[in-house]
Amino acid sequence: MNAPVNMDHEALARSLPLDKLDVSDPALFRDDVWMPYFSRLRREDPVHWTAESMFGPHWSITKYNDIMKAELAHKALSSDSSLGGITIRDRPADLRLPMFIAMDPPQHDEQRKAVQPIVAPGNLAKLEGIIRERVVRILDGLPRGETFNWVDRVSIELTVQMLATLFDFPFEDRRKLSHWSDCATAFPMPGGLIETEEQREGVFAECLAYFTNLWNERVNADPRPDLISMLAHAEATRNMTPREFLGNLILLIVGGNDTTRNSISGGVLFLHQNPAEFAKLRANPALVESMVPEIIRYQTPLAHMRRTAVADTEIGGKRIREGDKVVMWYISGNRDEEAIEEPDRFIIDRKRPRQHLSFGFGVHRCVGNRLAEMQLKILWEEILQRFPKIEVVGEPKRIYSAFVHGITDLPVRIPA
Amino acid sequence: MPQVTYIEHDGNEHRVEVEDGLSVMRGAVDNGVPGIDADCGGQCACATCHVFVDEAWLARTGDKGEQEESMLSFAAAAQPNSRLSCQIEMTADLDGLVVRLPEAQH
Numbered sequence: 218m219n220a221p222v223n224m225d226h227e228a229l230a231r232s233l234p235l236d237k238l239d240v241s242d243p244a245l246f247r248d249d250v251w252m253p254y255f256s257r258l259r260r261e262d263p264v265h266w267t268a269e270s271m272f273g274p275h276w277s278i279t280k281y282n283d284i285m286k287a288e289l290a291h292k293a294l295s296s297d298s299s300l301g302g303i304t305i306r307d308r309p310a311d312l313r314l315p316m317f318i319a320m321d322p323p324q325h326d327e328q329r330k331a332v333q334p335i336v337a338p339g340n341l342a343k344l345e346g347i348i349r350e351r352v353v354r355i356l357d358g359l360p361r362g363e364t365f366n367w368v369d370r371v372s373i374e375l376t377v378q379m380l381a382t383l384f385d386f387p388f389e390d391r392r393k394l395s396h397w398s399d400c401a402t403a404f405p406m407p408g409g410l411i412e413t414e415e416q417r418e419g420v421f422a423e424c425l426a427y428f429t430n431l432w433n434e435r436v437n438a439d440p441r442p443d444l445i446s447m448l449a450h451a452e453a454t455r456n457m458t459p460r461e462f463l464g465n466l467i468l469l470i471v472g473g474n475d476t477t478r479n480s481i482s483g484g485v486l487f488l489h490q491n492p493a494e495f496a497k498l499r500a501n502p503a504l505v506e507s508m509v510p511e512i513i514r515y516q517t518p519l520a521h522m523r524r525t526a527v528a529d530t531e532i533g534g535k536r537i538r539e540g541d542k543v544v545m546w547y548i549s550g551n552r553d554e555e556a557i558e559e560p561d562r563f564i565i566d567r568k569r570p571r572q573h574l575s576f577g578f579g580v581h582r583c584v585g586n587r588l589a590e591m592q593l594k595i596l597w598e599e600i601l602q603r604f605p606k607i608e609v610v611g612e613p614k615r616i617y618s619a620f621v622h623g624i625t626d627l628p629v630r631i632p633a
Numbered sequence: 634m635p636q637v638t639y640i641e642h643d644g645n646e647h648r649v650e651v652e653d654g655l656s657v658m659r660g661a662v663d664n665g666v667p668g669i670d671a672d673c674g675g676q677c678a679c680a681t682c683h684v685f686v687d688e689a690w691l692a693r694t695g696d697k698g699e700q701e702e703s704m705l706s707f708a709a710a711a712q713p714n715s716r717l718s719c720q721i722e723m724t725a726d727l728d729g730l731v732v733r734l735p736e737a738q739h
Binding site for chain 1: 670672673674676677678679680681700703704706707709710735736737738739
């Protein structure tokens, strides 16, 4: 669509012919103007065919219940990396990475089970103390009375520290993790973080070499409760090819990084935009519990997941044919008024706050969902102990992506 | 109305009347029994209404479906008597059912 930023998007979304409506344009997310387009689709054409887009022809599923149905139809709708995997953008066929999120059962199930114990209740309980200690250190080190980028100082720092712990990764090198994560999901374009696929492959090679050293160290030692040791010792993963190892690393790095990071940033922004909700929270800090899933819904840090039909199937009355690309827009399902009351409002005390699509549903549901919630919960508990408010003092800058729905800059000021 | 006893991980018991035709998950959520999250609202799509069915009731609660089996395989601490409580529908025959709750739902 390539609409200029100062366009009246409400009007444009209303007047465009349906067959020209393409919600996959990354500019819609960068400019934060995606809402009216999805809202029209939910009303008029909830399972929508786009014949032409920068990502090729695809279906957009926009309503909560249809997305749920697609999530459960994993036999007809494949996640397999060789078909294009789980994001709308097809990487060149020879560069596609196998990883368990982009596999179908039974292989998916076997590999996923190798890392699942990292988020078992007992392990989460152990991590809680570590997270709180780090949150306290990060928050106490923030400047007062001056402007800084919350994303860099808090969101990225906290999530890479966590990830370094899960991998038992050298702590001083932890920013490599966020760099690799950003490179993995960056849209290749001139002047961007990644300009070409070759450049991305170079970063991946560096990442693989680094982790291969860690693997070699751990495969010869006794099993330990970190992700690399778990992969090196589990039956389903110990004989992975280097590409598969790399794929699963990228999955765990992006999965543990981008998502929580952007929910941490989103939360600060939403509370700034909704002072009445912040007042509610201050009056009753126990609401952190229900606010956390609401932040995750409202941000929807991954805007979609993609599938490829391997059999004809029907969703929302539309016939999906074998070979079709199908995009489940979580960001739209999370604003579906038929599934969620007043979905465009940020409300921290919803009755069923966890009823949202941000973690996906079915066999691919996010492995780390409770860990993500725990990090956000501890962060907000500690923020409430310290800061009367966090003022957002400039426009947030958002990522040019139809996949990672995120914020790169959030200028804030904590009153002195 | 048939009754269900939910036993929390710490041993705390909740005895609740659950209408015929409602799920064991719904009985917990509607009556404020803690320890059942039910994120997906009863679609067998998340495994956060995981319960352990008391051995004495296993035969009567029926078999797991294929989707339930695969969701349960990712639940923490799943056992042979694990079920997703959204997939157990209350009937008069289940009056007195006892289910135990895991330490946490994932």
